[in-house]
Amino acid sequence: MKDKIQLYDEYVNGAIGPVKKFIIGFLILFILVFFMLDIALGSVAIPFKEIVKIFFSSGSDNEAWIYIVEKIRIPKAITAVLVGCGLSVSGLQMQTLFRNPLAGPSVLGITAGASLGVALIMLSAGSITSLYTIQALGISGSWLIILASSAGAALIMMIIVAISSALRDNIIMLIVGVMIANITLSIISIWQYFSAPEQIKEYLLWTFGSLGGVTEHHLQVLAIVIVIGLFISFASSKLLDALLLGENYARSMGLTVNRARILIICSTSILAGSITAFCGPIGFIGIAVPHLARSLFNTSNHRILIPGCCLIGTALMLVCDIVSQMPGSQTALPINIITALIGSPVVIWVIVSRNNLRGF
Amino acid sequence: MEKYPLLKVTNLSVGYKGGSAQEKCVAGPVTVEMNQGQLICLLGPNGAGKSTFLRTVAGLQHALKGMVELDGENVARLRPSQTAKKLSLVLTDSVKSGNLDVYSLVSLGRYPYSGWLGRLTAEDKEIIQWAIESTHIEQFLNRKVGQLSDGECQKVMLARALAQNTPLIILDEPTAHLDLPSRIELMRLLHQLAKKTNKAILISTHELDLALQVADKIWLLKRDGSLESGTPEDLVLNGIFESAFDKAGILFDKTTGTFNIHQNEEKSIYLAGSGAAAFWTKRALQRHGFSISDNPDANLLAEVIETEEGNKWILKKDNSISECISIDDFLALLKKEPNK
Numbered sequence: 001m002k003d004k005i006q007l008y009d010e011y012v013n014g015a016i017g018p019v020k021k022f023i024i025g026f027l028i029l030f031i032l033v034f035f036m037l038d039i040a041l042g043s044v045a046i047p048f049k050e051i052v053k054i055f056f057s058s059g060s061d062n063e064a065w066i067y068i069v070e071k072i073r074i075p076k077a078i079t080a081v082l083v084g085c086g087l088s089v090s091g092l093q094m095q096t097l098f099r100n101p102l103a104g105p106s107v108l109g110i111t112a113g114a115s116l117g118v119a120l121i122m123l124s125a126g127s128i129t130s131l132y133t134i135q136a137l138g139i140s141g142s143w144l145i146i147l148a149s150s151a152g153a154a155l156i157m158m159i160i161v162a163i164s165s166a167l168r169d170n171i172i173m174l175i176v177g178v179m180i181a182n183i184t185l186s187i188i189s190i191w192q193y194f195s196a197p198e199q200i201k202e203y204l205l206w207t208f209g210s211l212g213g214v215t216e217h218h219l220q221v222l223a224i225v226i227v228i229g230l231f232i233s234f235a236s237s238k239l240l241d242a243l244l245l246g247e248n249y250a251r252s253m254g255l256t257v258n259r260a261r262i263l264i265i266c267s268t269s270i271l272a273g274s275i276t277a278f279c280g281p282i283g284f285i286g287i288a289v290p291h292l293a294r295s296l297f298n299t300s301n302h303r304i305l306i307p308g309c310c311l312i313g314t315a316l317m318l319v320c321d322i323v324s325q326m327p328g329s330q331t332a333l334p335i336n337i338i339t340a341l342i343g344s345p346v347v348i349w350v351i352v353s354r355n356n357l358r359g360f
Numbered sequence: 361m362e363k364y365p366l367l368k369v370t371n372l373s374v375g376y377k378g379g380s381a382q383e384k385c386v387a388g389p390v391t392v393e394m395n396q397g398q399l400i401c402l403l404g405p406n407g408a409g410k411s412t413f414l415r416t417v418a419g420l421q422h423a424l425k426g427m428v429e430l431d432g433e434n435v436a437r438l439r440p441s442q443t444a445k446k447l448s449l450v451l452t453d454s455v456k457s458g459n460l461d462v463y464s465l466v467s468l469g470r471y472p473y474s475g476w477l478g479r480l481t482a483e484d485k486e487i488i489q490w491a492i493e494s495t496h497i498e499q500f501l502n503r504k505v506g507q508l509s510d511g512e513c514q515k516v517m518l519a520r521a522l523a524q525n526t527p528l529i530i531l532d533e534p535t536a537h538l539d540l541p542s543r544i545e546l547m548r549l550l551h552q553l554a555k556k557t558n559k560a561i562l563i564s565t566h567e568l569d570l571a572l573q574v575a576d577k578i579w580l581l582k583r584d585g586s587l588e589s590g591t592p593e594d595l596v597l598n599g600i601f602e603s604a605f606d607k608a609g610i611l612f613d614k615t616t617g618t619f620n621i622h623q624n625e626e627k628s629i630y631l632a633g634s635g636a637a638a639f640w641t642k643r644a645l646q647r648h649g650f651s652i653s654d655n656p657d658a659n660l661l662a663e664v665i666e667t668e669e670g671n672k673w674i675l676k677k678d679n680s681i682s683e684c685i686s687i688d689d690f691l692a693l694l695k696k697e698p699n700k
Contacts, residue, residue: 241468245455248453249455251440252440253468253472253524254440254445299459299464300460301464
């Protein structure tokens with residue numbers, strides 16, 4: 001019996017057994033292969049040999065190929081990695097904080113809040129214009145967008161936290177979250193209504209989501225912000241573990257609940273807000289990946305789940321990006337369509353599988 | 361040498377601050393003390409404010425008035441991290457969440473002691489192991505919390521509280537939703553823990569008879585918000601126990617320590633005999649509106665005889681003697697009697 005307890009102890013204490021080592025190894029290999037594939041595949045066919053050459057020595061006979069790989073495909077693949085990590089970790093944090101298996105940045109209107117933040121900045125700047133114009137402002141502009149969208153996301157998140165502490169019902173909270181998202185979106189619609197048709201078109205394209213809109217220097221800003229957000233999340237993994245039992249138990253175990261909440265709201269808003277600002281509202285990754293991580297790693301320990309979400313989220317985003325390019329054809333589908341196609345079945349699986357919904 | 365009490369509650373009023381200046385006082389003012397190694401049961405009718413009282417003592421809720429001192433320190437002034445090393449809780453909140461397995465849940469009890477990432481030391485592991493063994497939950501360590509029965513879940517939550525290793529453990533209605541064997545098992549476990557570990561254990565419960573058996577002291581929260589504290593036996597004998605649960609149609613029987621729901625006895629009967637058969641015959645008679653008389657000259661005389669072949673009931677009335685072999689027949693016989 002003592003041995004058995006010891007065994008569980010190791011399992012909980014973050015020690016990673018052979019099965020998990022295999023899963024992690026497989027995921028890393030998968031990510032490396034698909035990262036290369038993501039760079040190699042696209043509407044312009046470039047021989048794989050040339051890709052490898054450009055990637056490792058930045059030299060090729062064809063100038064256009066160098067430009068495509070270095071300025072478009074590599075930034076896009078890195079963006080996919082950042083988006084995969086950021087959205088899935090923010091989803092995990094929300095599911096734990098609200099103790100709701102259906103929580104996620106897109107479901108509860110956090111991404112809508114981020115869009116609102118971005119829209120408000122444009123209105124106050126006086127020029128009713130599209131996001132791409134602001135992105136053209138350069139680095140200072142990208143910090144401004146991140147700040148505005150994170151603030152918008154945090155605002156919605158705080159409203160939902162306030163409502164959720166008054167209502168203890170998962171379903172009611174979900175409905176309220178959806179309604180708040182609707183209010184936010186209708187405010188944006190009013191802004192759209194008074195805009196010129198071509199701007200609406202650009203906005204609509206933005207709402208489809210795109211990993212390709214992040215240029216090199218925006219990417220630096222995005223990367224810094226995501227890494228900071230992920231670090232805060234990982235540092236608060238102990239707080240998240242305690243919150244699994246609900247706020248009363250968390251407090252009885254010595255957690256200063258309000259401080260923990262603020263920390264979690266901050267990192268979630270930074271992650272979801274900055275990604276939404278640059279890539280548009282990308283759905284389903286945030287809600288689906290945490291469930292995949294939980295069942296794949298079979299744990300509730302956030303010290304394992306957060307890196308696990310990063311790995312699975314990255315792998316999934318790379319796959320989505322490759323599929324959205326429709327390799328071999330000239331067209332590319334919006335990324336949001338692909339994430340919904342892959343993410344929705346996971347959400348359905350969560351709802352249908354009795355264990356997951358009741359066991360949450 | 362005078363011992364300073366572990367928990368000291370002084371003039372405590374509990375309730376809710378509703379809206380602006382409105383205060384809804386649920387119970388109080390209460391002044392009580394609790395020592396190491398004591399098991400105290402907080403009893404009281406529904407709505408008397410037991411949960412609110414416990415939540416306030418635990419510092420989850422602000423007191424309206426008064427003070428709670430734990431180990432000589434005011435709970436309201438302690439940071440959550442300090443309180444967590446002095447008192448642990450088992451609440452009625454649902455914990456069936458987030459893919460949590462039993463071992464992880466118990467090890468969360470070490471939360472106040474572990475570092476910023478929650479890594480457990482060898483000492484932590486030993487305490488967790490001790491908590492698991494003391495509550496006998498070894499056989500479902502690998503299960504998810506969602507797969508536990510209510511009784512198992514309470515034991516797991518108790519193990520978590522033990523792992524927190526605090527001098528005081530507070531349990532809010534731990535026996536609710538449990539079947540009778542699980543209730544008795546849990547109460548016995550708590551009693552043993554208080555004696556063995558010298559921890560103070562405070563529980564609120566509706567199990568009056570179990571509380572009377574295991575509690576060192578009973579805190580009786582009455583409907584008017586006042587609290588009576590005393591040894592269970594004293595509270596029974598001086599009638600306080602009875603008055604707290606006074607409701608029409610319910611009578612507390614001091615001689616047996618149970619509540620009696622039949623009080624409209626019309627006919628009296630004398631019952632001779634002893635043992636289990638006599639006890640259950642008495643219960644059946646009471647249910648059918650008979651009072652048991654001490655007078656052997658009563659109109660109705662009954663006798664229970666335990667024989668080798670089984671039990672025999674003999675009913676004598678006005679010199680007519682009848683005999684039967686089950687309580688059912690005996691009752692049928694009694695009902696027929698007036699028509700004769």
